[in-house]
Amino acid sequence: MRNENKTQNATQKSRSQQGRTKPRSDAKSLMRSLQVTTAVGAVSLTLAGWGWMSQVEASNAAQLAEDAATKLALTDTGMSVPIANRAATLALPQASTGATRQSAPTSTTAAPTVIAPTPTATPATGTASATTQTVKLDIVQWVKTNAGDPVAIVRDARGVLWYVWGDDVPRIEQGQTPQYQPQPVNARGRSRHS
Amino acid sequence: MKPAGGMQIAHHHFRAMGTDVDAWLWNSHEQRAHNALRMVERFFAKTEARLSRFRADSELSRLNRAAGSTFMASPVLFGLVEDALAWRTRTGGIFDPAVLPALIDAGYDRSFAEIEAGPAAVRSGPIAPAHPVNAADIRLDPNGAIALPPGVALDLGGIAKGWTVQEAVHQLGMWGPCLVDAGGDIACMGRPPAEPWVVTVADPRDETRDLAVLSLENEAVATSSRVKRQWLRDGKAAHHLIDPRTGAPAVTNVLSVTVVAPRLPDAEIHAKTALILGERAGRAYLADCPDVAAILVMDDNRIATSGAFEERAYVPSISTFIDRLHAAG
Numbered sequence: 001m002r003n004e005n006k007t008q009n010a011t012q013k014s015r016s017q018q019g020r021t022k023p024r025s026d027a028k029s030l031m032r033s034l035q036v037t038t039a040v041g042a043v044s045l046t047l048a049g050w051g052w053m054s055q056v057e058a059s060n061a062a063q064l065a066e067d068a069a070t071k072l073a074l075t076d077t078g079m080s081v082p083i084a085n086r087a088a089t090l091a092l093p094q095a096s097t098g099a100t101r102q103s104a105p106t107s108t109t110a111a112p113t114v115i116a117p118t119p120t121a122t123p124a125t126g127t128a129s130a131t132t133q134t135v136k137l138d139i140v141q142w143v144k145t146n147a148g149d150p151v152a153i154v155r156d157a158r159g160v161l162w163y164v165w166g167d168d169v170p171r172i173e174q175g176q177t178p179q180y181q182p183q184p185v186n187a188r189g190r191s192r193h194s
Numbered sequence: 195m196k197p198a199g200g201m202q203i204a205h206h207h208f209r210a211m212g213t214d215v216d217a218w219l220w221n222s223h224e225q226r227a228h229n230a231l232r233m234v235e236r237f238f239a240k241t242e243a244r245l246s247r248f249r250a251d252s253e254l255s256r257l258n259r260a261a262g263s264t265f266m267a268s269p270v271l272f273g274l275v276e277d278a279l280a281w282r283t284r285t286g287g288i289f290d291p292a293v294l295p296a297l298i299d300a301g302y303d304r305s306f307a308e309i310e311a312g313p314a315a316v317r318s319g320p321i322a323p324a325h326p327v328n329a330a331d332i333r334l335d336p337n338g339a340i341a342l343p344p345g346v347a348l349d350l351g352g353i354a355k356g357w358t359v360q361e362a363v364h365q366l367g368m369w370g371p372c373l374v375d376a377g378g379d380i381a382c383m384g385r386p387p388a389e390p391w392v393v394t395v396a397d398p399r400d401e402t403r404d405l406a407v408l409s410l411e412n413e414a415v416a417t418s419s420r421v422k423r424q425w426l427r428d429g430k431a432a433h434h435l436i437d438p439r440t441g442a443p444a445v446t447n448v449l450s451v452t453v454v455a456p457r458l459p460d461a462e463i464h465a466k467t468a469l470i471l472g473e474r475a476g477r478a479y480l481a482d483c484p485d486v487a488a489i490l491v492m493d494d495n496r497i498a499t500s501g502a503f504e505e506r507a508y509v510p511s512i513s514t515f516i517d518r519l520h521a522a523g
Contacts, residue, residue, distance in 0.1 A: 135516055135519050135520065137519070155389075156518050156519050157518075157519055157520060158389075158390060158409050159388070159389040159390060159409075160389050160390060160392055160407075160409050161388075161389055162515075164515075172515055172516055172519075175516055177514060177515075178515055181404075181510050181515075182508075182515050183404075184392045184394065184407050185392075186389065186392055187392045187393060187394050187407070188216070188218050188373050188375070188391060188392060188393060189216065189373055189375035189378075189380040189382075189391075189393040189394075189415075190375065190378060190393060190394050190395070190396055191375075191378045191379070191380055191393060191394070191395045191396065191408075191415040191416065191417045191452055192377075192378035192395070192396035192398075192401060192417055192419075193378065193396075193398055193417055193418070193419030193420075193421045193450060
C-alpha cells in the first residue's frame with residue numbers, strides 16, 4: 001500500500017512538473033552538444049566542453065574525501081574528450097527529464113518484444129518538490145567545465161559522491177527539483193538484464 | 195587508480211559465461227590486487243567449464259546425459275543442484291532447474307551469442323507442445339550422487355552465475371573491499387575507504403538511462419528481464435524465462451525486476467520468480483522475502499518498489515534528490 005501511494009505521489013509530481021518553465025537556453029545548448037552513441041554494453045560520449053569529467057573521474061572518492069575541507073575549482077583544460085570508459089559514462093550528468101520522472105502508464109504494450117524508449121522531455125525546472133525541507137549540501141569540491149560552468153561534487157547522507165550541476169545547488173538546497181539529474185561520481189557496476 | 199590512505203582500487207575486465215565481467219578490489223598492494231583479480235578470471239573460467247550447459251564436456255552436460263541413471267557429482271555441482279531444489283520448494287515450483295528441455299523447445303538451444311549471430315535466430319516450424327517441467331523426482335544421495343529421471347535435464351544458468359560471482363567476491367574479500375559485476379549480476383563485500391559501493395540500475399526501456407542508483411555494502415543485485423535473450427519463433431516472441439507451470443515462456447506484465455539481497459543467488463532467484471509470477475503475485479512474493487528490496491518495471495511503464503528499495507536507492511522517477519540527502523538521516 002505504501003509503495004502504491006508512493007507511485008501515485010510520483011505520478012502527481014510528474015504531472016505537476018510538466019509544463020513548467022523552460023530550462024535555461026545555455027543548458028539546452030549544452031545538452032544538444034551531447035552526442036551519445038550506444039554500443040554493446042558501452043556508451044561512447046563526446047562532450048563538448050565537458051572534457052574535465054575524465055579528469056574528475058580520475059579523482060577517486062577517497063581523495064575527494066581527504067580534500068573535503070578544500071573547495072577547489074579545477075582549471076579549464078580546453079579539452080574535449082571522447083569517453084569510452086563505462087564508469088566515466090555513468091558519472092556524466094544527464095538532464096533530468098519528465099520522462100524519467102514518469103511512473104504513470106503512458107502506453108499499453110501487450111507485446112513483450114518491443115518496448116519503445118521513454119521519450120525525452122523537457123528538463124524540469126523551478127519545480128518545488130513535495131519535500132519542502134531545505135538542506136545545506138555537503139559540497140566536497142567545486143569543479144568547472146571548459147565553458148566555465150561550475151559543477152559541485154556533493155556527498156550525500158550515505159557518503160556517496162554526486163556530480164551536481166552548479167546552478168542546481170541552490171535549487172536543491174531550497175527543496176526544488178534539480179535541472180539536471182545528479183550522477184554518482186564513482187559508480188562501479190550496472191545491474192541490467194542479463 | 196589513486197592512493198587513499200595506502201589503499202588503491204584495482205580493476206580487471208574479462209569475458210566469461212557469455213558476458214562481460216568487471217571486478218574491482220581495494221588493496222594497498224597493486225600487484226597483489228591484480229593477482230587476486232586474475233585469480234577471479236581463472237575461477238570464472240573453471241566454473242564455466244564445469245557448469246555450462248552449452249559445453250558438451252561440462253560436468254552439467256554429462257549429468258544431463260546421464261538422466262535415468264546415477265551420476266557421481268563434484269561437491270560444487272552437487273551443492274548447486276541441492277540449492278536449486280531447495281529454491282524450487284521455497285518458490286512453490288516457480289523456480290525449477292529442470293527447465294532445460296522446455297528452454298530448448300522454446301528455441302534457446304545455443305548460447306545467446308550464437309542465437310543472435312546466426313540466421314537461425316528467427317526459428318521456424320511449429321511450436322512444440324509445452325514441455326513438462328518437474329524436478330520433483332530428482333534424487334540426491336548424501337554421498338554425492340545425483341539421479342535425474344529419464345527426460346529430465348537441468349539448466350543452472352542464473353543460479354550458477356550467481357554462485358560464481360558470490361564465491362568470487364568471497365575470495366576477493368580476503369584482500370579488501372571488492373565488487374564483481376558479471377553482466378549486471380553484482381555482488382560486493384566490504385566498504386571502500388571513502389564511500390559505499392555505488393551501482394546503477396539500467397532502465398530496461400532505455401539502457402542509456404538509469405532507473406536507480408544504489409549504494410551497497412556486503413550485498414548483491416540482480417536483474418531479471420524479458421528485454422534481452424528473446425527471439426522470434428513462428429513470428430511470435432519467445433524469451434528465456436520459462437514458467438514451469440506451463441513449460442513455455444512466461445506470460446507476464448512485468449518487464450524487469452531488480453532485486454537487492456544479501457547474496458547474489460538469492461537475488462537472482464527472487465528476481466526471476468517475481469517476473470514469472472507477474473506484477474500482483476510477484477509483489478506479494480517479494481513482500482514475503484526478508485532482507486529483500488526490489489524495483490519492478492511493468493509493460494505499461496509503471497514502476498513499483500518492494501521492501502525498503504526507496505530508502506536504499508535514489509530512484510529519479512520516484513524520489514527527489516533532496517530525499518536522497520535525507521535518506522540516512
